[in-house]
Amino acid sequence: MLSLALTLLGLLLVTFIIGRVMPIDPVLKVVGDRASQAQYEAAYQAMGLDKPLVVQFFGYIGDVLTGNFGRSISTGQLVIDDIRHVFPATLELATLGTLIGVSIGVPLGVIAAARRGGIIDQVARVVALVGYSMPIFWLGLMGLLVFYGILGWVGGPGRQGIIFDGMVPSVTGLILVDSLIAGDWAAFRDAFSHIILPASLLGYFSLAYISRMTRSFMLEQLGAEYITTARVKGLSEGAVIWRHAFRNISIPLVTVIALSFGSLLEGSVLTEIIFSWPGLGQYITKSLLAGDMSAVLGGTIVVGVCFIALNLLSDLLYRVLDPRSK
Numbered sequence: 001m002l003s004l005a006l007t008l009l010g011l012l013l014v015t016f017i018i019g020r021v022m023p024i025d026p027v028l029k030v031v032g033d034r035a036s037q038a039q040y041e042a043a044y045q046a047m048g049l050d051k052p053l054v055v056q057f058f059g060y061i062g063d064v065l066t067g068n069f070g071r072s073i074s075t076g077q078l079v080i081d082d083i084r085h086v087f088p089a090t091l092e093l094a095t096l097g098t099l100i101g102v103s104i105g106v107p108l109g110v111i112a113a114a115r116r117g118g119i120i121d122q123v124a125r126v127v128a129l130v131g132y133s134m135p136i137f138w139l140g141l142m143g144l145l146v147f148y149g150i151l152g153w154v155g156g157p158g159r160q161g162i163i164f165d166g167m168v169p170s171v172t173g174l175i176l177v178d179s180l181i182a183g184d185w186a187a188f189r190d191a192f193s194h195i196i197l198p199a200s201l202l203g204y205f206s207l208a209y210i211s212r213m214t215r216s217f218m219l220e221q222l223g224a225e226y227i228t229t230a231r232v233k234g235l236s237e238g239a240v241i242w243r244h245a246f247r248n249i250s251i252p253l254v255t256v257i258a259l260s261f262g263s264l265l266e267g268s269v270l271t272e273i274i275f276s277w278p279g280l281g282q283y284i285t286k287s288l289l290a291g292d293m294s295a296v297l298g299g300t301i302v303v304g305v306c307f308i309a310l311n312l313l314s315d316l317l318y319r320v321l322d323p324r325s326k
Contacts, residue, residue, distance in 0.1 A: 069298030088173025090279035101206025109214025131208025157276035
């Protein structure tokens with residue numbers, strides 16, 4: 001808990017410094033260029049910018065801990081309310097992308113390691129190489145051109161078609177879940193047709209990373225002496241691979257999957273822009289272009305807190321998967 005607190009404190013310190021060194025005057029963003037000097041000074045004092053930096057920093061910590069990220073200049077609403085509105089879209093997209101990456105990447109990495117040098121191993125290495133090399137914006141544009149523009153297999157940009165916009169009551173903010181709760185299968189199919197292409201794109205990049213790490217972990221375990229002993233005892237190859245080797249790599253694999261999920265949460269900016277996905281990445285990007293630093297820093301803190309929470313979850317899962325770590 002002390003480590004988490006220090007990490008969060010470091011995150012707040014970095015975002016506080018960024019907010020002070022950016023060449024953007026937050027006062028002018030509030031009062032406008034035509035404000036008088038008296039109005040400027042009044043706003044300057046009201047925002048607490050006349051106080052020492054140490055006092056400002058502790059005030060900043062207090063505001064963040066109470067969920068006060070300030071007010072967005074772009075939308076005119078509280079940043080925390082904007083984030084509540086856009087974050088579920090990113091969470092839904094990143095979660096489905098991670099599920100795709102894990103469900104394909106883990107078995108692919110295990111089989112590639114078990115059949116090292118074979119066709120599946122070569123395919124897995126090519127898949128990982130292409131996943132790391134291809135620009136995500138190019139794949140997104142090509143995916144829209146082929147699967148939406150030419151074949152018509154998927155929905156277009158956005159989370160839903162215009163006809164379904166606002167028809168499903170928002171319970172969780174996740175359209176797929178909310179449409180299932182409402183029993184609206186037409187809305188579910190429409191939402192799925194819109195999310196499947198960007199989620200598959202993110203899932204492919206997640207798959208490339210997860211399969212490569214899984215293969216590396218498995219090769220290390222398959223070369224260990226206990227694996228040789230298990231084979232000498234007459235255990236089947238499937239039992240050796242899945243019951244023994246895979247069980248031992250499940251612990252470091254948890255960290256890999258958690259980091260991959262966190263990366264999709266904060267790294268889906270280009271995907272959200274290409275697919276007009278109204279998520280946190282697009283919100284931060286638009287706010288940055290508009291010089292709306294309250295929104296940018298608020299979104300950055302949320303992403304950082306997600307990474308900290310995922311690391312904590314990984315540590316807790318360690319204790320479940322490996323009782324020796326208690």
